[in-house]
Amino acid sequence: xxxxxCGGKRxxxxxxxxxxxxxxxxxxxxxxxxxxxxxxxxxxxxxxLVNPTKIYSFEIADxxxxxxxxxxxxxxxxxxxxxxxxxxxxxxxxxxxxxxxxNSVSLFEKMGIDSPISAPYLLTERIKGxxxxxxxxxxxxxxxxxxxxxxLKVKKGFYCADKDLRTLQLxxxxxxxxxxxxxxxxxxxxxxxxxxxxxxxxxxxxxxQESLVSFLKEGx
Amino acid sequence: MKNRNYRMVVVIGSSRLGASxxxxxxxxxxxxxIIEKEPKAFRKLDPDYSGxxxxxxxxxxxxxxxxxxxxxxxxDIMTEDDNENIYLANLxxxxxxxxxxxxxLMDEKKxxxxxDARIRIITPSVLSYRTxxxxxxxxxxxxxxxxxxxxxxxxx
Numbered sequence: 001x002x003x004x005x006c007g008g009k010r011x012x013x014x015x016x017x018x019x020x021x022x023x024x025x026x027x028x029x030x031x032x033x034x035x036x037x038x039x040x041x042x043x044x045x046x047x048x049l050v051n052p053t054k055i056y057s058f059e060i061a062d063x064x065x066x067x068x069x070x071x072x073x074x075x076x077x078x079x080x081x082x083x084x085x086x087x088x089x090x091x092x093x094x095x096x097x098x099x100x101x102x103n104s105v106s107l108f109e110k111m112g113i114d115s116p117i118s119a120p121y122l123l124t125e126r127i128k129g130x131x132x133x134x135x136x137x138x139x140x141x142x143x144x145x146x147x148x149x150x151x152l153k154v155k156k157g158f159y160c161a162d163k164d165l166r167t168l169q170l171x172x173x174x175x176x177x178x179x180x181x182x183x184x185x186x187x188x189x190x191x192x193x194x195x196x197x198x199x200x201x202x203x204x205x206x207x208x209q210e211s212l213v214s215f216l217k218e219g220x
Numbered sequence: 221m222k223n224r225n226y227r228m229v230v231v232i233g234s235s236r237l238g239a240s241x242x243x244x245x246x247x248x249x250x251x252x253x254i255i256e257k258e259p260k261a262f263r264k265l266d267p268d269y270s271g272x273x274x275x276x277x278x279x280x281x282x283x284x285x286x287x288x289x290x291x292x293x294x295x296d297i298m299t300e301d302d303n304e305n306i307y308l309a310n311l312x313x314x315x316x317x318x319x320x321x322x323x324x325l326m327d328e329k330k331x332x333x334x335x336d337a338r339i340r341i342i343t344p345s346v347l348s349y350r351t352x353x354x355x356x357x358x359x360x361x362x363x364x365x366x367x368x369x370x371x372x373x374x375x376x
Contacts, residue, residue: 053303054327055329055330055332056329075303075304076279076307077279077301077303077304077306077307077308078303080303080306080307080310081302081303081306081307081330081333084306084310084333085330085333088332088333089332089333101279101280103280103281104279107281107311107314107315110314110315111310111311111314
């Protein structure tokens with residue numbers, strides 16, 4: 001692939017190194033003299049010391065019809081200009097850039113930038129993907145992983161909160177063996193009510209663990 | 221076409237030009253709002269400017285909304301930074317329906333990134349160049365005889 005890399009400091013070094021190792025043809029532009037020198041020394045490549053948001057920089061770099069531009073400039077508007085110049089004027093097929101303001105990610109997408117990337121945005125998306133980070137389940141397995149013991153902290157909004165076991169109707173695939181309600185340890189019976197803040201301990205087969213947790217959280 | 225009379229102007233960037241545009245519109249009784257990151261820059265406004273002043277970053281949609289930009293009939297993008305102006309113009313073009321977006325651009329080559337019927341561009345360098353020639357033309361002596369030089373002579 002023919003790739004143009006614009007701006008950036010340490011991240012530029014990382015990007016340059018990984019794409020170079022993969023055998024791509026790289027053209028690098030950087031407007032900071034120190035960084036440009038360092039990038040060139042560390043990677044043994046030429047770095048153009050130019051402002052990547054100028055048309056003449058693209059002309060000097062001769063990057064028309066490249067496959068990809070990666071813009072790592074500090075300011076969002078500079079990244080936008082780099083990507084737009086690349087796509088509209090120099091017909092580079094795909095534009096990826098960093099976005100500092102996480103709120104701007106969707107704006108960039110709507111304005112035609114293929115892949116705007118924001119670190120805080122990615123971070124929060126990742127956390128959303130993880131089962132709520134604060135109620136992470138702890139697991140322990142017995143009998144060569146044939147039985148798992150799952151510990152789950154009950155948070156506000158969980159399906160099981162404020163329900164007694166009889167109404168809860170836990171699936172047959174697992175058993176709620178114990179509730180830890182600081183400082184007490186309760187052995188649950190049909191009329192035991194689960195409360196927010198409780199840590200419930202369940203035993204099940206590993207295959208059913210996930211469905212049990214989601215039952216307690218969402219009721220399905 | 222009664223609506224033609226209704227005008228609402230949002231200026232982004234209290235540069236000299238931005239502040240003058242906001243001041244004059246406000247003086248003419250046009251509903252005006254000006255957005256600027258650096259509150260000190262509001263000093264450039266006329267002392268009797270009576271429009272809205274919004275302190276904040278124009279790249280933030282919430283700040284633009286605060287200026288009631290959805291209702292604007294004209295958006296003037298007048299920060300002192302070309303890339304910021306280009307970004308803001310595209311933002312306004314994509315998300316707001318103002319029929320007229322006026323953008324100041326120092327580097328006229330970048331006007332390719334502002335290619336839309338709703339966008340009009342002010343290029344100070346081109347205007348200065350034109351003015352220069354107007355001044356020069358006006359102050360040149362009327363050539364009675366061509367002295368042989370192709371380029372115009374100096375005004376002494």
